Amino acid sequence: MFIRRLAMSVVSMCLLAAPATAWANAAPSLIDVSELSNGIVKVQHHDTAQSVNDKVKISKDNQHFYYSVKDHNRFPLQLGDGKYTITVLQHVADNKYRAIESKEVNVTVSSPQAVFLQPIQMIYWNDKTNAVAKARELTNGLKNDRDKVQAIYNYVIQNVQYDYEKANRVTSEYIPSVDSTLNERQGICYDYAALFAAMLRSEGIPAKLVMGRKNDIPQYHAWNEIYLKETNEWITVDTTYDSIMVKGTKKPTMIKNKSEYVIEKQF
Known part of the structure; x- marks a missing residue:
């Protein structure tokens, strides 16, 4: 009933070596x-016919995140303050990529929660988004x-x-709308x-x-953690799980037990 693993594995990509001059004079x-102060980096498409398959790799310490360069290319620097390396990877053929630009940045965010307030590629919204209007309607007066x-x-x-049918056909390149x-x-x-x-x-x-x-x-899963400033805590909420439970006889409880979940990635 849940998703396939959507994170790109490092071993699935062959990164071709490129001299430093490959991006040194690029403009x-x-x-x-x-x-950066909001914990966000933006990436533009490389202007070639192959750019449709470009990726961006974001690394900090020994952790790496890979994203496709498609629409709304805003990516989170969610691992806290420190040094990140952002690398744009151009698709060459099959699973082969080469680095066409790389940049090291030192990040100091305005607050620990800042990055989790931003629109990013997989949680994209703006003032014209219907979900934003619905959130405003639902919270009016609260x-x-x-x-x-x-x-x-x-x-x-x-x-x-x-959507059980969608769960069976979704690919690793899928990005929600x-x-x-x-x-x-x-x-x-x-x-x-x-x-x-996005609504929150x-x-x-x-x-x-x-x-x-x-x-x-048994399947890979996605859920949310929400910060409540009144109590200065992150709570675990699983809307997928509860949307199924609410149709039964047992009323779901919004806040879940953190010990029932194992986090692998967070955005």
Whole structure:
């Protein structure tokens, strides 16, 4: 009932060596670091016919994240302050890529939660997004973040259905559209988590999209962690799980036990 692993494995790619001059004189830069204080880096398409398959690799210490360069190319620097290396990888053939630009940046974010308030490629929204308008409608008049989270959570679990067919055909290149999930009222766990995060972030509530494992689900899974400033804590919320539970006789509880989940990636 849940998603396949959507993270690109390092071993699935062959990175071809490229001399430093490959990007030393390139202009303009494909890597935009103007939003580092928000924990965001932006990447432009390389202007070639092959650029449709370009990737970006973001590394800090021994952790690496790979993303496809498609639309809304805003990527999180979610591993806290410190030195990151951002590398744009041009597709050559099959699983072969070469680095065409690389940049090291020192990141100091404005607050620990800043990155989890931003639109990013997989949680993209703006003022014209229908999901943002719906979040504004649902939270109108509510002052407490906990109440806002509850209102949006109730809407999502009651109005979005799990799409089993999509779960069987989705590929590793899939990127959610929050408005498609809202309008179609169905999706996989990746869609649920992206929609919930976008709606909360648009209301100024920090939200993580988390991927990994749940103790009673054999498949790879996605859920959310939400920051409540009133209690200074991150809570675990699983809208996919609860959208299925709510149709049964047992009423789901919004806040989950963290010990039931194993985090592998968070965005």
